[in-house]
Amino acid sequence: MQDAHITASDGCKLAFQTSLPSPISAPQASCCVLLLHGFSGSSAYFTRNVSFISSKYWVVAPDMRGHGASGRTRGGYHVARLAADLxxxxxxxxxxxxxxxxxxxxxxxxxxxxxxxxxxxxxCDDFAGFVFVDQAPLQDRSPFENWDSTRAHKGCYDEATMKSAQESWIHDSVAAHRDLAESSLGYLYAPSAGDAVSEEQKEEDMRFFTGISALCDQEWLAKLMCDHTRYDHREAVEMIDRPTLVLYGKRSGCFTYEGVAETAVRVNRKCQGQKLASVISFDSGHWLFYEEPERFNREIVQFVDACLASV
Incomplete structure (x- = not known):
């Protein structure tokens, strides 16, 4: 992967990694898999994925503003600003x-x-299909459509829990980084007798993920989380009219199956019985792309193959 960047409309540097250098010839770039990391992460999250996927498709992995090698801005801690950057x-x-x-x-x-x-x-016109990984379309609990603990985020789901999370990220960021890793790695959140992860690997994983989180401005992150948890994307999901794959981590400390699967339910319901969306459960946690990379990589390539065949 090679480092590259562009400049956003407000002057912010938007960094990304690309498996192909620029300029790119047409035969090389018929399809691009765009890997988008999570909160406080970076393109480095996909260290176990890019090699396999890029053996067949052009892979681009951006760092969202405020993350990784991208620029830091005083404002811009809004999901809509990140969407405009994308x-x-x-x-x-x-x-x-x-x-x-x-x-x-x-x-x-x-x-x-x-x-x-x-x-x-x-x-939707810019995309041939969509993959959504372990995220419900609404984090907060809501009286609308009885969106309760069975579907909302497990730890940050209302004003009180969001404020507590903000306090942690601002005033005890080291603990916040560890808490994120412990809730996102399935072998830590819900250990199983079959886990084959050594103590040395556990320590290495913790250093890897907490180190990435530490690169961010913690107050900026806390403001982004406040914006993120309030967004209700349920109606936006219903705009999807192309193949959709939803991936869920059975040992995720962040979301329930019902919350994550809601995306597929709404896509298929809007398409009146046409099954455009499917859900696949992994045996790992929120960062399933890291814990089960071989399976994740195969599922992504197979899905992209199917998307291109349907065009």
Whole structure:
């Protein structure tokens, strides 16, 4: 992977990693898999995925503003701003390859929320299909449609829990980073006798993920989380009119199956019986792409193959 960047409309640097250098010839770039990381993450999250996926498809993995190698801004801690940034990246990828480039985005955690906001603002036309990884379309509990603990986020789901999370990220970020990793790695959140993870690997994983979180401005992150948890994407999900794959981690400390699967339920219901969306459960946690990379990589490539065959 090579480092690259563009400049957002407000002057912020938007960094990304690309498996192909620019400019890109048309035969190389008929399809791009766009890997979108989660809250406080970076493109480095996909260290176990890019090699396999890029053996067949062009892979691009952005760092959202405020994360990784991208720029830091005083404002911009809104999912809508991240969606606008993604729009600029998509337009750039089209401009350096071909306007009819087929793009399949893989939105992990808040990356899924950014995609749903993108759909609401810009529509579906830029994408050939969608993958959403372990994210419910609404984090908060809500009286609308009885969105309760069976579907909302397990730990940050109302004003009180959100404020507590903000206090932690601002005033005890080291603990907050560890808490995120412990709720996102299935072998830590819900240990199983079959887990083959050594103590050395556990320590290495903890250093890896907490180190990435530490790169961010913690107050900026806390403000982003406040914005993120309030967004209700359920109606935006119903705009999807193309193949959709939803991936769920059975040992996720973040979401329930019912919350994550709601995306597939709404896509299929809106399509009046046509099964455009399917759900696949993994035996790991929220970061299932890291814990089960071989399976994740195969599922992504097979899904992209199917998306292109249906075009």
């Amino acid at each position: 729009r600029q990246i998509v337009m750039h990828l089209q401009s350096i390859s071909r306007p009819d480039l087929k793009i399949v985005p893989v939105g992990c955690s808040i990356g899924a929320a950014v995609l749903w906001t993108y759909l609401e603002l810009f529509g």
